[in-house]
Amino acid sequence: MILWHGAAVLAAGAAAGLINTVVGSGTLITFPTLLALGYPPVTANVSNNIGLVFGSVTGTVGYRRELAGTRPLLARLVPASLAGGVLGAVLLLRLPAGAFRAIVPLLITLALVLVVVQPRIAAATAARRERDGTAAPAGVSPLVQVATMGAGIYGGYFGAAQGVLLVGLLGAMLAESLQRVNGIKNLLAAVVNGVAAVTFLLVAPHRVDWPVVGLIAVGSVLGGVLGAGVGRRLPPRVLRAVIVTVGVVAVTRLVAGLA
Numbered sequence: 001m002i003l004w005h006g007a008a009v010l011a012a013g014a015a016a017g018l019i020n021t022v023v024g025s026g027t028l029i030t031f032p033t034l035l036a037l038g039y040p041p042v043t044a045n046v047s048n049n050i051g052l053v054f055g056s057v058t059g060t061v062g063y064r065r066e067l068a069g070t071r072p073l074l075a076r077l078v079p080a081s082l083a084g085g086v087l088g089a090v091l092l093l094r095l096p097a098g099a100f101r102a103i104v105p106l107l108i109t110l111a112l113v114l115v116v117v118q119p120r121i122a123a124a125t126a127a128r129r130e131r132d133g134t135a136a137p138a139g140v141s142p143l144v145q146v147a148t149m150g151a152g153i154y155g156g157y158f159g160a161a162q163g164v165l166l167v168g169l170l171g172a173m174l175a176e177s178l179q180r181v182n183g184i185k186n187l188l189a190a191v192v193n194g195v196a197a198v199t200f201l202l203v204a205p206h207r208v209d210w211p212v213v214g215l216i217a218v219g220s221v222l223g224g225v226l227g228a229g230v231g232r233r234l235p236p237r238v239l240r241a242v243i244v245t246v247g248v249v250a251v252t253r254l255v256a257g258l259a
Contacts, residue, residue, distance in 0.1 A: 081151075
């Protein structure tokens with residue numbers, strides 16, 4: 001790996017760690033960067049996933065105050081994320097590489113749509129509750145667990161906008177503040193990334209590019225610290241604009257490669 005490649009991967013990891021902690025969708029920074037540098041899609045996804053685990057843990061620690069008192073809730077959601085993460089990782093490794101290359105543009109496009117519309121969904125949900133004079137449903141229903149597992153499958157397979165999916169789903173289905181939901185999102189994303197990383201290491205260690213893992217890990221830890229500290233002050237529109245721009249480039253590159 002030449003020097004400027006390493007610098008690019010490190011910078012992408014830092015940006016992803018910050019964005020994952022504040023919003024989610026950091027994979028839309030790191031994954032296209034690795035593709036642009038010439039890494040095969042599955043190797044890029046596996047290495048990226050393992051590296052971002054460290055940033056997810058840092059972001060979770062940064063939100064530890066928001067997580068206070070959520071242990072009963074997490075006791076029901078974490079197993080769903082674990083199961084989903086393992087299943088998603090197995091699907092990634094068992095499906096043909098060609099299938100991954102064909103599916104990823106669709107996943108990135110879906111993630112970009114979620115990034116763009118999530119604020120409107122959240123605002124519409126809040127307005128409906130205020131109009132009806134109701135709060136979010138209390139407790140953890142089987143539907144919430146199924147939705148969490150579905151997000152875990154998505155996160156284990158690819159991961160881009162996993163955080164956005166979780167915030168949107170949990171924000172609409174749990175009686176918790178947005179900040180607490182964001183803290184829960186960080187922890188569940190760390191669980192999914194962690195169990196997927198273990199699955200990759202056990203089943204397909206040859207898919208791991210360790211220099212990439214190390215650079216993304218260091219960068220994502222730094223980004224996670226910034227995200228938990230001052231990242232919330234960054235204008236959300238700026239973050240979304242960066243994510244959408246990089247994502248469009250990734251979709252264009254992948255579609256061109258399929259032609």
